[in-house]
Amino acid sequence: MAEYSRQIRTPEDNYEYLVKIAEKKVKGPVLHLFLKAILGGWFAGLGGHAAFVLAASYYKENGLLGTPKVAFGLVFTSALLAIIFTGTDLYTGNTMSFTFTLYKKRIDPVQFGCKILVSLFGNYVGAVLAALILSGGTGYFTPEVGPGNPYMKLIAKYKTQQSFWRVICSGIGCNCFVCLAVWSSYVALDAAGSILAIVILITSFAVGGLEHIIANFYTLHACWISQTGITFVDVYFRNFLPTFIGNTIAGSLFLGLPLSILYGGSPKVTEDPEEELLPA
Template identity: 30%
Template sequence: MAKAMEDGMYAKATKPIGELFWLALTGGAYIALGFIFFVTTQQGVGPTSGLPIGVTKLIGGLVFSTGLMLVVMSGSDLFTGTTMSLMPTLSKRLSWGMMARHWAVSYIGNLVGALIVVAIIALAKTPLSNGGAWGLVVVNTTQGKLSLGFVQAIALGVMANLAVCLAVWMAFAGRSATDKMLGIAGPIAFFVATGFEHSVANMFMLPMGWVITHVFGAEFWGSDAVQAAGVTQADFSSVTISNIVLHNLLPVTIGNIIGGALFVGGYFWVAYRRKALAEERAAAQAAAAPAEKADGVDRTDGGSHSAR
């Protein structure tokens, strides 16, 4: 599995930039679709909904996993998963520069893909559905994400991408579409239901919250659900572009890199690939030694003496 994951990450990281970006667009867009599904299931959640909060969060986490299922099954490129391209880099198959290129193109492509979905959902006026209940879930979620402390957001990001990369690992282990989807569902439901932070998911949710707060105007703030909640636009003054970038996306991205690159990719590289590579090199050297002696030169000490 470690070798298969390393090979997969190497294959993605060495694609031409245009192809990488193209696949990253759908990576960001499909995770956005998962978050849309999540928001839809969370409308009306509260003390009067009749469901325990844990159950509603579990439902939200399970439906959100649809996003990663679409990413994996379509072969799209997701920044949080690409952090595991550290594996072929540690094996010296991929340069640090190529790894950084992969991460950068994937991140930018995911952001553009997520923002395209934000624009489509805004044009569709989905936030106004059910008397504004859909949009209310988004702005409340956005405000909650922007209230996190910097270190807290990093820690939540670590846990989110630990789960996401383990879900990708489980998908690699699956032999059928059903195997892969079941492998993905558990870890993703775990991270979403618990409230961990995923940078690519937030590339949709936070800009969507900003658009609802600053663009929709009286049509949203005067809707039935918003009026019943007793909130106004002034209550969401923290939803600004600078807060989105500095107070969430930046620390969450740092945490995602730690959780995916170090705690999954790097961890299992040390557990499995480091020893295997050492054994492969030793075997290659042993196989090469007789051939080197046969041509009349002993190269075992650097080739400085002729064989006698």
């Protein structure tokens, strides 16, 4: 029989690999995590801005939204690719990997809560900075300067006029896709496999119109800056709060806990112990 080399990690190995990455992140310097989270939020804003510029070019009032959604999704994958490949930080992925590490008792609940809030706040700073510089600075989505304002008005209306519970459910669905993208990017042992997994899963959440808290940090601040008519209450209480709740439930309870029950009892890892861990 011909020999072959395995190109993916087993689920048990991948679980342990992510536990080690998360443990290193939680027990490392707070400033390092905060800076990585700022970069993660900035990358989300970079990908979001480029994706909205492309999607807006396909948008026609009262037309079908399939093409703008696909265009947005394909370009927005650049955000998670940048985060994974630079070893920076994303809150929504941490809801899963930090839960793994808490389940394995490598960290305590206080460490979990403190570091995950550092991650969230850093992502917020980076994403808002991107909205100010990219959307505010370029003016692409403002009525007076750029052609993207009608599309951003549609996005702002969609994201701030849904019911609280509907946004929570949308946030749950979204972070299932995002956490699966993070998980799958480490299952693959080569860059091509990681890229393919991320592109498919992130495009799927975008096409589904689901709610992601870090992406929304950029998106709704960009909408706010671009004079789309939304208010502070619309942004923070009608979207950010329920999206945060839904994303956190998905990462910790829908994926983090079940995968821990399935794979958390197998501490043996076949990876080379000298292999350097990438801080994700």
